[in-house]
Amino acid sequence: MAVSDLSPALRASASSRPHPKARPGYGKRSVPEQCPPREADFTLLPDRERHIAGYVDALPEGAAMDIKSLARSQPLYGQMAVGSALRALGVAGHLRHVRCLSGEGDQVRWVTRTFWSRTAHDNEWWTAFLAAEEHHPAPQEATEAVAPAPVEAPEPEPAPVPARPPALVVPQQRTAQPQPQPRPGLSPAFAALARLGRADSRLALSAADCAALEQAAAEWFARGVDADYLTNALTAGLPASVDSPFGFVRRRLRDKLPPRLPATTPVTQATPVRRLMVECTECGAPGRPEAFRDGLCRPCRELDPA
Numbered sequence: 658m659a660v661s662d663l664s665p666a667l668r669a670s671a672s673s674r675p676h677p678k679a680r681p682g683y684g685k686r687s688v689p690e691q692c693p694p695r696e697a698d699f700t701l702l703p704d705r706e707r708h709i710a711g712y713v714d715a716l717p718e719g720a721a722m723d724i725k726s727l728a729r730s731q732p733l734y735g736q737m738a739v740g741s742a743l744r745a746l747g748v749a750g751h752l753r754h755v756r757c758l759s760g761e762g763d764q765v766r767w768v769t770r771t772f773w774s775r776t777a778h779d780n781e782w783w784t785a786f787l788a789a790e791e792h793h794p795a796p797q798e799a800t801e802a803v804a805p806a807p808v809e810a811p812e813p814e815p816a817p818v819p820a821r822p823p824a825l826v827v828p829q830q831r832t833a834q835p836q837p838q839p840r841p842g843l844s845p846a847f848a849a850l851a852r853l854g855r856a857d858s859r860l861a862l863s864a865a866d867c868a869a870l871e872q873a874a875a876e877w878f879a880r881g882v883d884a885d886y887l888t889n890a891l892t893a894g895l896p897a898s899v900d901s902p903f904g905f906v907r908r909r910l911r912d913k914l915p916p917r918l919p920a921t922t923p924v925t926q927a928t929p930v931r932r933l934m935v936e937c938t939e940c941g942a943p944g945r946p947e948a949f950r951d952g953l954c955r956p957c958r959e960l961d962p963a
Contacts, residue, residue, distance in 0.1 A: 676730040679721040682759055687718060688774045688786060698775055702749065708733060709742040710751060714775055722754075722771040740894065747938035747952030750777035754936035754952070755787065756915075756943055767886060767915065769936070780950050787946040791933040846874035849884040853906065857892045859899040866903045873910040880917050890915075893941040913942060 678684065699710040712731050713722070721727075724743065728736040746752050752773050759768045778786075843851075847867050854861030862870070877887050891909050899905045916934075934943040937954040944954060951958070 676716055677721045677726050678717075678719050681719070682768045683721075683770060684719040685713070685716055685722050686770050686772050688772055691775050694775065703745075705734060705738060706742050706745045706749070709739060710746055713746075713752075713773060737897075744938045744952070750774070750779060750783070750951075752938070752952070753783055753787065753949075754938055754941075755790075756934045756936060758932040765881065767882060769889075783952075784946045787933060787935065844871060844875060845878055845884060847871045849887050850874055850906070852884070853888060853891060853902075856888050857895060859895055860892060860902045860906060862902055862906065866906075870903070870907055870910060873907065876914065877910070880915050882915060890941065894939065915943065 694714065698714070699707045702710060709727070709731075713727070724736050724740045727743075728734060728739045734742065743752065747754075752771055754769065754771050756767050756769055758765050772787075772790075850862055850867040850870055851864075874887060882890075890913050891906055933946070935946050935949045935952070936943055937949065937957055938952040939957040940954065942954045942956075948954065
């Protein structure tokens with residue numbers, strides 16, 4: 658049940674579970690030159706959006722911004738409510754989801770970030786800010802290229818690292834898990850499709866389904882993404898029920914296919930230009946900043962003109 662007349666001063670979670678951080682280079686990014694927090698922040702928003710905004714605003718830089726992490730770390734709203742609130746905050750001008758190319762040479766990869774502003778801004782401001790951000794070198798660029806991380810997702814509690822690895826551990830033994838379990842010799846694309854049902858049971862595919870979709874998924878890998886990125890893109894923003902997992906995944910593989918990475922350039926380039934795309938806060942589809950209004954792509958705006 659939503660709490661009425663919430664004060665923006667309620668900026669800490671009422672949950673004892675600490676909010677997780679995203680991997681380095683991912684997660685929350687606050688826009689520069691913001692005013693200090695005030696009691697009047699977010700007072701014009703509805704109760705639910707006001708509470709989620711106050712919670713997000715209090716999170717540190719690099720905090721995980723995926724729906725599952727936000728819903729798990731605060732007690733008042735579930736995943737569907739948090740997803741709707743984030744969409745409303747994007748429309749109100751407080752946030753934008755983006756994908757950035759990070760790294761140098763052959764080590765470039767896409768990372769997902771959420772830019773957050775305590776002050777609401779219009780579409781023109783966000784377009785200008787993201788256009789400038791695209792050519793602004795990221796301080797962690799080199800680290801991300803050496804040690805790439807998966808697309809922002811809820812992270813498990815970190816396990817202690819042993820002083821030295823156990824003897825005789827081979828990669829094949831580490832994949833001995835319950836079905837669906839890819840067998841040796843299967844492609845990374847087939848393996849990623851087979852694991853979709855673990856990430857979300859609504860997208861459970863049969864072996865025949867995986868074989869039929871393998872070539873379409875392989876094209877994603879050919880464009881520089883990894884299994885975690887593919888899984889995140891296919892499972893983001895799922896409807897309450899999926900009647901045909903095969904048809905749903907086939908369409909997303911086609912509609913959300915990322916662009917090809919630019920050709921590798923000589924190492925003589927000191928500071929690589931970072932490419933940036935905005936993600937629709939409703940469906941997650943990527944595009945250029947100027948193609949979005951209120952954080953929504955054209956198809957989502959047409960579905961909900963209000």
